């Protein structure tokens with residue numbers, strides 16, 4: 001549906017180039033919700049703007065539904081208004097001089113005369129799309145009188161009214177408060193599943209990306225660090241950056257002793273066999289706090305140590321347990337709490353391996 | 364002991380605060396009386412004069428004014444002149460502002476500069492420059508084969524006036540375009556709108572309040588315009604209200620009653636326009652749209668229109684700004700004024716500069732201009748700061764009325780003010796008429812609203828906390844005003860001061876009725892030189908004047924930029 005290949009875009013920052021998008025390649029399948037996740041300033045917006053046609057990439061190709069929109073080598077650059085994509089930008093771009101209805105109708109009204117629907121068709125279509133984002137009762141309000149969440153839904157309605165093959169969303173929930181964000185997240189997911197629209201969803205919030213996406217790409221410094229399904233990325237990160245960015249993680253240094261065994265400062269760990277590291281290689285073992293349980297230290301991968309910190313968070317308890325020189329973070333149920341200072345057994349139930357030294361980035 | 368304590372606590376400080384409250388009231392009272400005297404007295408006398416003769420009520424002046432042959436044409440001329448030249452100014456100013464502020468047209472800095480230059484050139488000089496360029500017999504442009512321009516015509520009037528006013532529109536619209544959030548335009552592009560549709564359906568509606576303001580301001584300014592109708596319109600036999608008023612005053616004996624009747628008629632559209640303007644600018648605030656969030660100053664890419672747009676803008680700027688200045692310069696280097704020929708190149712001379720600057724009358728005129736200009740600037744700034752402070756910072760009742768009164772002179776055409784001040788001061792016991800004082804009063808009245816705009820903006824942007832900190836450190840309100848606020852807004856005030864000096868030096872339409880021999884100012888001197896046919900010397904004096912005004916305006920611009928910097932520092 002969407003194919004982006006070898007895309008590059010650099011900005012000039014007083015002589016020094018800022019590589020906002022640095023050799024990015026990915027595909028998005030029909031009907032998929034693809035998330036681009038990364039810290040602030042990693043180039044997500046720039047990448048999206050390249051796809052939308054608002055920025056001209058320095059190199060690379062963008063193909064949507066078999067139509068080449070950008071190809072620097074072939075000299076193709078379709079202007080943004082002819083791309084026919086739906087875009088919801090970081091600042092929604094709600095016009096202060098239009099009503100809700102006029103805003104949503106705008107994309108239909110600016111279609112070339114041959115393809116423009118009649119006034120009654122436009123009305124029907126706009127009512128339908130406003131209904132789907134629950135704004136139909138507000139159709140005749142000035143658009144900027146809406147609340148933040150309503151404006152965001154209006155921006156989505158405007159982007160969807162043309163039934164675009166591809167919807168680009170740039171941090172659509174970022175400027176809303178936490179509760180509204182959770183609510184709208186599922187609302188958005190329902191809408192996307194109902195309509196079957198292919199989406200590229202940009203965010204810096206890992207919960208949003210993990211819960212919404214069919215597949216996601218983690219970006220860092222203009223590059224894609226890792227790309228895959230949420231579960232794979234969460235459980236099997238291939239770099240320290242991805243491991244830490246997607247959630248809390250215990251990163252334990254060690255050396256491979258044999259296939260399936262890693263020696264660490266606190267003892268030998270059993271790890272899933274079939275990893276690429278050879279005996280003698282330095283590695284990092286990644287263990288999520290929720291994959292550590294408080295139980296008997298006698299089982300495999302069981303260790304024992306005193307509780308250093310116990311923080312109650314309402315839906316659970318975060319513990320730090322000291323094992324030798326290591327501090328292991330544990331995510332426990334409220335019942336499983338242990339007093340600070342008491343000795344507990346911890347068991348690392350699931351872990352993955354990273355090479356200790358990250359491959360140097362080619363320049 | 365207790366008495367002593369009470370005395371220490373309550374006595375002196377209570378007395379001091381009573382004194383400072385009294386000082387405040389005296390100050391406010393004085394200012395209100397002054398503003399009323401400046402703005403209301405002349406208008407009242409004018410209306411009274413138009414309705415009386417020798418102290419008796421009569422409608423004869425109106426009857427006489429409106430039974431003159433061709434009065435229908437007079438109103439019609441005034442109307443099409445105002446509408447036509449406003450249209451030229453609004454279209455040219457808005458288009459160039461859009462190109463310079465919102466698009467990637469090349470050479471934006473130069474275009475900006477060229478778009479504001481005519482603002483500095485006095486109207487009388489600008490009009491004479493166009494006569495140099497496009498008079499039928501001696502026009503420099505008419506020396507080009509195939510060109511046959513005649514400035515002494517309806518279109519000539521419209522374009523000369525329109526080009527001179529376009530910079531005003533340019534500045535208004537440039538500010539408006541700069542405050543449009545680019546995200547709103549991008550949203551339209553991404554909705555599939557062609558760049559033209561984006562400009563027409565999103566950008567234009569967003570700047571509509573500013574556009575309305577620009578239309579109203581230019582309409583009022585063209586209705587009250589005097590220089591073009593007098594210098595270009597009269598030779599062509601095209602009469603408008605302002606030239607008619609001038610004629611009624613310059614015949615002997617002057618027909619003051621008739622001039623007053625015409626003046627009162629002219630006041631009506633101007634006051635209406637001002638009221639409209641106030642409504643439009645109220646809308647302006649609601650439309651302020653910069654969100655800051657994700658703001659990135661992306662410009663509209665013109666693509667293949669980039670070169671044609673640049674070319675068109677360059678041609679416009681050359682015609683409206685560069686050519687008139689060049690014409691003045693060229694004529695100032697000639698031995699005599701006449702039909703241009705190629706021989707002129709070999710006969711250049713600086714003698715005009717020598718003769719015109721050597722003349723005692725010129726020296727006196729420059730001195731008078733500086734004296735009256737500096738006096739008016741100082742008075743305007745002091746009055747404006749006090750009024751602005753009362754309006755912005757105090758809760759004194761009647762302050763909105765004070766604000767409105769100080770704003771009123773904006774609706775007073777210069778020539779109408781001239782008639783009104785004549786009516787007042789010819790009979791007043793104050794020995795003002797026939798001195799420079801009457802010019803000073805005219806300028807202070809005319810430019811008080813401009814000074815107010817500077818001062819109110821500066822005060823409104825300065826947070827309350829600075830003044831409050833001074834108050835809690837024990838300063839009285841007046842002390843806080845004098846020691847904290849005034850120093851902080853000083854650069855803005857300096858810019859306002861220079862601005863008033865510049866516009867006073869340009870002023871002709873009220874001075875033309877109020878000056879007396881020996882008490883001329885520069886703009887009047889240029890007018891006299893034109894009447895005397897000393898055109899090459901006029902050009903030389905004009906070149907010197909434009910250079911001086913450009914320098915002053917440049918300094919004012921730098922100062923007001925510094926002051927925004929300072930303001931930002933002051934706010935942390």
Ligand SMILES: Nc1ncnc2c1ncn2[C@@H]1O[C@H](COP(=O)(O)OP(=O)(O)OP(=O)(O)O)[C@@H](O)[C@H]1O
Nearest residue numbers: 011012018020039040041042043044045046047204
């Ligand atoms: N027009 C521009 N000129 C110069 N530098 C730019 C421009 N646009 C983006 N950049 C730079 O490119 C980099 C990527 O910016 P981008 O806006 O794509 O980041 P982002 O991932 O969307 O961040 P955020 O999460 O804060 O929105 C940043 O370093 C930014 O400063």
Ligand SMILES: [Mg+2]
Nearest residue numbers: 044045046090
């Ligand atoms: Mg961004």
